[in-house]
Amino acid sequence: MRAIxxxxxxxxxxxxxxxxxxxxxxxxRQLVDPAQEAKxxxxxxxxxxIQCQGQSIADSDAAMAGTxxxxxxxxxxxxxxxxxxxxxxxxxxxxxxxxxxxxxxxxLLLWLTPLLVLIAGIWLARGLFRRGA
Amino acid sequence: xxRPWILWIPLAVVAFIGxxxxxxxxxxxxxxxxxxxxGKKLPAFALPAATAGVPALSNTDMADGKPRLLNIFAxxxxxxxxxxxxxxxxxxxxxxxxxxxxxxxxxxxxxxLAEFGNPFRRIGSDSEMLVQLxxxxxxxxxxxxxxxDGTILFQHIGDIRAEHVPMLIEKVNAAK
Numbered sequence: 001m002r003a004i005x006x007x008x009x010x011x012x013x014x015x016x017x018x019x020x021x022x023x024x025x026x027x028x029r030q031l032v033d034p035a036q037e038a039k040x041x042x043x044x045x046x047x048x049x050i051q052c053q054g055q056s057i058a059d060s061d062a063a064m065a066g067t068x069x070x071x072x073x074x075x076x077x078x079x080x081x082x083x084x085x086x087x088x089x090x091x092x093x094x095x096x097x098x099x100x101x102x103x104x105x106x107x108l109l110l111w112l113t114p115l116l117v118l119i120a121g122i123w124l125a126r127g128l129f130r131r132g133a
Numbered sequence: 134x135x136r137p138w139i140l141w142i143p144l145a146v147v148a149f150i151g152x153x154x155x156x157x158x159x160x161x162x163x164x165x166x167x168x169x170x171x172g173k174k175l176p177a178f179a180l181p182a183a184t185a186g187v188p189a190l191s192n193t194d195m196a197d198g199k200p201r202l203l204n205i206f207a208x209x210x211x212x213x214x215x216x217x218x219x220x221x222x223x224x225x226x227x228x229x230x231x232x233x234x235x236x237x238x239x240x241x242x243x244x245x246l247a248e249f250g251n252p253f254r255r256i257g258s259d260s261e262m263l264v265q266l267x268x269x270x271x272x273x274x275x276x277x278x279x280x281x282d283g284t285i286l287f288q289h290i291g292d293i294r295a296e297h298v299p300m301l302i303e304k305v306n307a308a309k
Contacts, residue, residue, distance in 0.1 A: 019208075019209045019210075019235060019236030020209070020236060020237075020238060020241075022260055022261060024261040024263065050166050051271070051272065053164070053166075063236060063262060064265075064266070064271075064272075067261060067262040067263060067265070067266050070261070070263075071263070071266060090169070091169055091170075092168065092169055092170055092266065092267065092268070093166055093169055093269050094166070094169040097166075124139070124142075127136075127139075
């Protein structure tokens with residue numbers, strides 16, 4: 001009996017932690033149009049799950065991720081552009097919700113740093129080669 | 134070597150990265166996802182009643198000129214049970230509290246209220262978490278201060294502890 005308790009506990013925890021409401025239909029059902037579904041899927045891989053913070057909503061089993069997938073699919077089906085949907089999410093949860101940092105402020109620094117390092121490297125190397133010649 | 138200072142650049146870069154690492158360790162990490170909806174109007178929603186005997190909740194119910202609290206809770210959520218006495222204290226202080234129950238069943242909500250009391254004026258049932266998503270809310274429990282015109286003024290993430298009660302009373306009264 002004692003051996004079963006941990007097994008029962010691991011089975012019971014997720015149920016307790018997530019409640020028992022229904023998932024919105026589009027959380028786990030693909031859109032009929034494959035092109036729209038592909039568009040939605042691409043966006044879902046670049047949006048972060050609020051509940052299990054390291055995962056994208058495409059990868060997460062959390063209830064909140066299901067709700068977010070349904071919202072993305074429903075807006076894509078309604079003809080909304082993926083970047084507009086990303087903006088919709090950012091308007092609610094901040095820049096944090098997107099895995100693709102925006103090209104402004106600190107995000108711009110993130111994009112430009114590799115380029116700046118490369119330019120600095122070329123400048124350094126150029127000096128060395130000139131001396132060698 | 135006519136430019137010896139150049140030799141110090143790699144050391145400076147390593148020292149900078151090391152400094153970042155120490156800074157990252159020293160500054161406490163904020164794991165909470167804050168709503169970006171503060172200062173905006175409540176999104177439009179109309180939720181059905183979460184259980185018999187307590188009225189349903191729509192966004193217009195909270196734009197009647199009176200500031201109040203909006204509590205996001207669930208009967209299956211442990212910290213929501215822990216904050217029940219604080220919600221009672223807020224109600225006793227004359228604060229009106231509306232609530233949204235997340236992924237819940239009517240009988241579970243009824244059992245929860247029977248055990249911990251009902252401090253709520255209205256409770257809407259958000260079984261698919263769609264209103265929670267529109268609010269920018271990231272979990273249960275959360276408590277929002279809503280202005281009399283339906284503007285979201287403040288978000289408290291996590292359970293309300295005894296030390297948070299005066300602050301919440303002050304925020305609601307300041308919105309009057």
